[in-house]
Amino acid sequence: MHKADNSALKIVVLVKYVPDTQFDRHLTANSHTVDRSESILSELDEYAIEAALQLIEARGGAKAGNTVTALTVGPAAAVNAVKKALQLGATDGVHVTDEALAGSDASGTSLVLAAAIRSLGPVDLVLTGMASTDGETSLVPAQLAERLGLAQLTFAASLEVDGGVVTARRDDGQESETVQAQLPALVSVTDQINEPRYPNFKGIIAAKKKKVAELALSDLGLDPGQVGRTGAWTTVLSAEARPPRGQGTIITDEGDAGIKLVDFLASRKLL
Amino acid sequence: MAGTAKILVFIDSPDGPLHKVQRELLTLAGTLGEPAAAVSSPPDEALLAELAGYGAATVYQPAAQLEDSLVAPNAAFLANVVREAAPAAVLLENSYEGKETAARLGIKLSSGVVTDAIAVAPDLSVTKSVLAGAYTVVAKVTTGTPLITVKANSIEAAAGTGTGMPVVVEVDPGEPGPAARVTERSAKPASGRPDLGEARVVVAGGRGVNGDFGPIEELADALGGAVGASRAATDAGWIDHSAQVGQTGKTVSPQLYISAGISGAIQQKAGMQTAQVIVAVNKDADSPVFEIADFGVVGDLFQVLPQAAGEIRKRKG
Numbered sequence: 001m002h003k004a005d006n007s008a009l010k011i012v013v014l015v016k017y018v019p020d021t022q023f024d025r026h027l028t029a030n031s032h033t034v035d036r037s038e039s040i041l042s043e044l045d046e047y048a049i050e051a052a053l054q055l056i057e058a059r060g061g062a063k064a065g066n067t068v069t070a071l072t073v074g075p076a077a078a079v080n081a082v083k084k085a086l087q088l089g090a091t092d093g094v095h096v097t098d099e100a101l102a103g104s105d106a107s108g109t110s111l112v113l114a115a116a117i118r119s120l121g122p123v124d125l126v127l128t129g130m131a132s133t134d135g136e137t138s139l140v141p142a143q144l145a146e147r148l149g150l151a152q153l154t155f156a157a158s159l160e161v162d163g164g165v166v167t168a169r170r171d172d173g174q175e176s177e178t179v180q181a182q183l184p185a186l187v188s189v190t191d192q193i194n195e196p197r198y199p200n201f202k203g204i205i206a207a208k209k210k211k212v213a214e215l216a217l218s219d220l221g222l223d224p225g226q227v228g229r230t231g232a233w234t235t236v237l238s239a240e241a242r243p244p245r246g247q248g249t250i251i252t253d254e255g256d257a258g259i260k261l262v263d264f265l266a267s268r269k270l271l
Numbered sequence: 272m273a274g275t276a277k278i279l280v281f282i283d284s285p286d287g288p289l290h291k292v293q294r295e296l297l298t299l300a301g302t303l304g305e306p307a308a309a310v311s312s313p314p315d316e317a318l319l320a321e322l323a324g325y326g327a328a329t330v331y332q333p334a335a336q337l338e339d340s341l342v343a344p345n346a347a348f349l350a351n352v353v354r355e356a357a358p359a360a361v362l363l364e365n366s367y368e369g370k371e372t373a374a375r376l377g378i379k380l381s382s383g384v385v386t387d388a389i390a391v392a393p394d395l396s397v398t399k400s401v402l403a404g405a406y407t408v409v410a411k412v413t414t415g416t417p418l419i420t421v422k423a424n425s426i427e428a429a430a431g432t433g434t435g436m437p438v439v440v441e442v443d444p445g446e447p448g449p450a451a452r453v454t455e456r457s458a459k460p461a462s463g464r465p466d467l468g469e470a471r472v473v474v475a476g477g478r479g480v481n482g483d484f485g486p487i488e489e490l491a492d493a494l495g496g497a498v499g500a501s502r503a504a505t506d507a508g509w510i511d512h513s514a515q516v517g518q519t520g521k522t523v524s525p526q527l528y529i530s531a532g533i534s535g536a537i538q539q540k541a542g543m544q545t546a547q548v549i550v551a552v553n554k555d556a557d558s559p560v561f562e563i564a565d566f567g568v569v570g571d572l573f574q575v576l577p578q579a580a581g582e583i584r585k586r587k588g
């Protein structure tokens with residue numbers, strides 16, 4: 001699958017349908033899974049979609065044979081994440097959905113994503129967000145790279161593809177690194193990489209004509225026992241809503257608030 | 272209750288004495304069983320002695336140097352160590368590299384991973400907070416060797432009375448497969464302050480500092496703390512991106528978080544609302560940050576912070 005030249009790119013972008021972080025989010029009482037009403041495309045995936053679109057636009061876009069496939073695994077409503085990606089400019093979509101998937105952990109999700117990507121034939125680049133805003137573990141990109149045998153360039157704050165080589169810059173706190181790999185590769189991007197676009201009217205109309213393939217586990221040769229709660233390698237034993245922080249003391253500065261602040265710290269033995 | 276099962280701690284790129292988080296991991300391992308260490312490059316005598324102090328009887332090192340690539344070489348090496356040592360669990364740092372090493376190792380070993388641990392019980396169940404701190408859950412690995420990434424400050428590091436030097440075992444580094452090579456590294460200038468992710472005190476500034484982190488740094492130094500920031504402040508270029516606290520920055524759980532000139536957007540809260548004590552200074556009384564503050568000052572940070580820093584220096588005298 002090596003690309004020695006700058007011919008058309010085939011990109012898969014992972015998108016996830018997650019509860020909107022602007023509202024209070026809940027775990028369901030019985031299964032400790034995330035309540036998915038009030039969901040949207042994960043805002044961190046918008047950066048991955050934007051990165052994919054910029055890469056293909058620099059190569060003549062879809063007309064030149066470049067593709068950006070938006071892929072999601074999730075319940076029926078999760079197709080909305082794919083549709084949003086199509087409105088933004090992705091060329092087609094894949095939605096893997098199956099009753100058996102409920103309660104999957106990162107291992108199960110990465111298994112299904114890997115099978116779905118293999119079903120698409122050779123791919124140059126798999127792009128993801130830096131984490132999902134609900135699971136927040138950042139495990140799936142690395143597990144997917146392991147399953148597909150791809151080099152991973154994660155937490156990319158910049159990204160370039162040239163002559164079959166992908167280069168990214170990542171910021172690791174103590175140092176900043178430049179990392180490089182041959183295509184095909186998996187790249188996760190941070191919110192530092194770009195400014196995601198909004199869908200425009202033309203994009204929304206065009207999206208209606210784009211294809212979304214709906215796949216079940218059997219289409220991917222997977223067994224229901226490998227995924228969902230049964231196939232998970234981890235389980236949640238109990239969940240407790242964090243008690244709301246008690247109402248604190250709020251004062252208005254009358255010239256001595258700095259002293260009062262220090263009194264407070266001293267009272268809590270924080271000096 | 273220390274059992275006899277081995278608890279393997281991964282020590283990534285040792286470069287001198289153990290880091291605080293690494294000492295915490297070893298201490299935690301000692302509460303769960305018999306600590307053992309896997310180091311990604313050969314330890315020197317001083318490091319071996321330090322590991323011995325934390326009760327590590329066995330240290331696994333790669334038989335050949337690992338490639339300078341992201342994640343994959345660490346995961347391949349650790350998979351072989353786990354096969355050799357058959358530990359009851361593996362503990363790793365909760366950094367990007369730590370989580371992703373655990374992630375790939377999990378696939379190699381068909382083992383479950385739990386990230387962001389704040390406590391690990393003797394039965395290896397893990398306490399962590401989810402949904403940006405809205406819930407605390409207890410999770411457990413049900414398949415394979417539990418792979419657990421542990422947050423900083425989850426336990427007080429305490430060296431035991433280690434006896435004798437550890438046995439060093441060389442392990443085949445394995446085949447990492449395709450990996451991204453690190454072609455360039457540029458270290459950031461050291462600030463002399465504690466690491467943001469590990470600090471007991473964090474003083475953070477936002478758009479309200481208006482380009483001047485002076486008052487934030489002054490208060491942080493008076494308290495021996497680290498400096499944090501909102502994305503508005505890092506995006507403006509007033510401070511390095513590595514100082515960002517929040518959903519897409521660092522998640523911190525210090526004993527004290529002082530927020531100044533930060534409104535308290537949901538993405539900021541995601542990174543700091545598990546702090547034990549939160550103090551907010553903001554000139555807008557309606558700012559959402561006051562909803563989560565244990566102590567709040569409606570006022571100008573340029574007045575309040577220097578006054579507080581001066582008072583602390585006076586009292587510490």
Ligand SMILES: Cc1cc2nc3c(=O)[nH]c(=O)nc-3n(C[C@H](O)[C@H](O)[C@H](O)COP(=O)(O)OP(=O)(O)OC[C@H]3O[C@@H](n4cnc5c(N)ncnc54)[C@H](O)[C@@H]3O)c2cc1C
Pocket residue numbers: 043044191476477478479480500501502503504515516517518519520521531532533534535536537538539542552553554555558570571572573
């Ligand atoms: C995908 C995504 C990810 C994000 N990730 C993060 C993240 O990780 N971390 C993060 O912080 N944000 C993040 N954000 C941004 C977040 O939504 C807010 O925009 C940001 O936190 C606002 O920063 P701020 O509070 O400093 O600025 P503002 O919201 O502008 O607030 C400034 C505050 O300073 C106060 N102020 C002004 N002058 C003074 C003064 N002299 N003294 C005292 N108070 C004063 C004002 O009253 C105001 O409350 C993210 C956004 C998105 C979309």
